Amino acid sequence: MAATTESVKADAAEAPLLNKRNLILGSLLYIIFYGWVRWYEGVYGWSAGLDSFAPEFETYWMNFLYIEMVLEIVTASVLWGYIWKTRDRKVLSITPREELRRHFTHWVWLVCYAWAIYYGASYFTEQDGTWHQTIVRDTDFTPSHIIEFYLSYPIYIITGVSSFLYAKTRLPTYQQGLPLQYLVSVIGPFMILPNVGLNEWGHTFWFMEELFVAPLHYGFVFFGWAALGVLGVVNIEVGALSKLLKKDLA
Amino acid sequence: MSASQSAVRSRAEAVKVSRTFDWMILFTLFFVVLGGYHIHYMLTGGDxxxxxxxxxxxLWVTVAPIVSITFPAAVQACLWWRYRLPFGAIVSVLGLLLGEWINRYLNFWGWTYFPVNFCFPSNLIPGAIVLDGILLLSGSMTLTAVLGGLAYGLIFYPGNWPIIAPLHVPVEYNGMVMTLADLQGYNYVRTGTPEYIRMVEKGTLRTFGKDVAPVSAFFSGFVSIIIYFLWHFFGRWFASTKFISGENI
Structure with a gap:
């Protein structure tokens, strides 16, 4: 009886397997932040974003660009540095329950990555299409680009690399080497950002009508395929979780 | 870790943990595939x-199925061939359509004021159901590629017909015969309009329907078969669980 009571107390004091608070707050962070960004676009896209030579463009859009770039570099440095610095140096000796808990935390990161990829690759990328069909571009830093290329893409890169780093530094599953498809699913979408260089170079060099299916954009397509690397990540995770739960589910 | 230790306290907890992971995995898979599929589709068939x-x-009848059968084939290659889950195609297409509808409403209409009946996405659901159905019934990748791929191309136009038909009726405007959809385009001139006129509105068989659509659908189905094969093997590669040595990179 006493032993049971002690066990119950230990369970009650123990951290939950899935930290639902982090899951909800992580998701809300993306939804609320991007909701605000969309509001900003709606107001200042039309009122200050049509002419890149106008003073208000500098105020509302170029300053937005400068600020976001600084914040992204700081966030990436702090977050990646923290995850690496606090890494578990005895990761192979953790208990199965702790390993299960860390898998849950890893999946909180992956859910955040899913939000980040959705907003970057889907929401703000197609939004850029309708902006270009409406506004004649006179700068590489048109409002939709300042959000799409230089905000939403860095954010999914920061989230994806954080997720990868968490797995690599805290989960025994990932100690046997570098998981190829995890690398593909993080580095592929990352390569979309450098590909912006090709895109902007092309749009500067050729006078083109706005066509989303233009071959100049195929670099984005190629690196977008890398998102399918998530299939490999899911398979690795299912394998690891099966090992942890198999005998209890049998 | 010790193999004798258990990660969970009871079978009930094991079941709960397993179900929770199912939902988190499905959510992540859905939205990451949505993102990759959407950027692929908008930049290969978007206009x-x-x-x-x-x-x-x-061209719509030709291009849309060819470029959209890709991700369904790849996701099927993982979900069916590893887990016997028969919804790889439909989950991909539902993801794509969710991303598109949110965008068309909130951005095409909400930001740049194109009416939704001018910029709604194509319907890919019938083709996805056929792909999943054939794979489920046959269990064969080859049959799904050949029959499913062909059907995917063929069913695209009929699957969209109830939506697009009212916009393909002929109208006369300033002495020119055109479709109602053309008239929408003339009223909403976009920066891509000249390209549209060059690419779409040409060809010796340009008519209001007749032979052009079925011929295009057959051609599209033929190419979709090849693309399905290709992307099935892409999917298998992406689903691999290989680890590489850090020394190799």
């Missing part, structure tokens, strides 16, 4: 999908 005046009887 045909964005606007009703691009939704013609020839």
């Amino acid at each position: 045909w999908d964005f606007w009703t005046d691009w939704k013609d009887r020839r």
